Amino acid sequence: MSSADPAVAITGVEHSYGDVTAVGPVDLTVPEGEFLVLVGASGCGKSTLLRLIAGFEQPTRGTVVTAGKPPVPGRGAGIVFQQPRLFPWKTVGGNVALALRYAGLSSGSSQVDELLTRVGLHDVAHRRVWEISGGQQQRVAIARAIAVENPLLLLDEPFAALDALTRERLQEDLRNVSGATGRTSVFVTHSVDEAVFLGSRVVVLSARPGRVVLDLPIELPRSGIAPDELRGLPAYAALRSEIGHAVRAAARLEGTSV
Template identity: 55%
Template sequence: MPRTEAPRAAVELSGVSVRYGSAKQPVTVLDGVDLRVRAGEFVVLVGPSGCGKTTLLRVVAGFALPAAGRALVRGAAPRPGRGAGVVFQQPRLFPWRTVGGNLGFALARHGVPRAQRPARIAELLERVGLSGMAGRRTWELSGGQQQRVALARALAAEPELLLMDEPFAALDALTRERLQEEVRALAGRLGTTVLFVTHSVEEAVLLGSRVLVMAAGPGRVVEDLPVPLPRDAATDVPALRASPEFARLSGHLTRALRTG
């Protein structure tokens, strides 16, 4: 029988190490990290501050180069601005532009013709629950609304890969829960591959199809936890949060973080 090759990973890190500082006194932030993310997975990174979660995301985005090892995104070396949408902890919107202007700028950068941009802006705002707000100024929006615009901007190029670095950390609890549910549903609907950084155990369990636990000194992956929770559109998320399985996974993850 002919041998069937495994499908190409959306993200693949092999022995990746990252060092900062001088050659005489280097600081190893990541050490020999191996990671394989399949297309359509929602993988969450958790771990203590300083364990290299954000640095790992920067490597995948092409913002940082490994000192050793290899990083591949869909089989090629990652390049900034190519193939991945990035959402930071702060929205980082242009305050002198409207909501539509921020999205239009992103669309222009990705080569969308001017005539097509209004329809694409309307579509993107509908995806993130901000229909009809293209003419609003960014400073008129709440923090949660601004983060939705940042998400819409990241989706402007229709990326197959979405990198999210603690995007909800600065939001109030209710807004955070709502955006968690919306991102969970949106990623499932679009089939987007997501790599998501958080410090929250509950957020990791709710969002991830897998959770990677990282330990510091230097940063490395110490556990890969599958999350076998339902992810279809009909899932009652509040009931899911209150379920025994959610509590079991959260407890397991908390213990892994304490011992990692």
């Protein structure tokens, strides 16, 4: 990847399933180090766009390029899904060590412990997956995704199934991990508050077929401020209001629920 290449470049992309166009046309460039959040109503194509970036699907029209090349599934990006998708017969540490081994990296206990410490799980490496909570399982999934030094992290509604308190805690953890690693991230969510809290940039998609209706930089402090303080800022409330209005307006176009 040359210094001139963006982390992700989406050009004239459309994607259809049979006669139904799910996304497009979309043009979007994601610079290195950005935390981009895609937000919109159900069925607007957010997850489809993420799968195209991951290389799991190919666009019907247009091109998707990551780090200057067409994306290859399983390479170049760490991925976190809505469900953790862990191996239940392995321990927490074993799940992380497996990700390291697949990447050809050292999977010793010190490397595993470092990754689990990053996501606040330094003391559960020996436990089985079914012995930890849903929130802890999702942290393991994040640790596994950042185990390999891929420049890109893709997250598809990873906190959607969690209770509100666990979700907020993991948002804080992810914000800290993102700041520490400096990786480019693309995060899909329905939540406007989550988008403003996490993103350095938020893109709102219209109802199907998903198109960009708002592309907004989030100019808020990224460090040195407590989450409650951040959410209490007038600028935070203004951004949440602007993005929420755009999401609701786009959803109303076809009667889609947010």
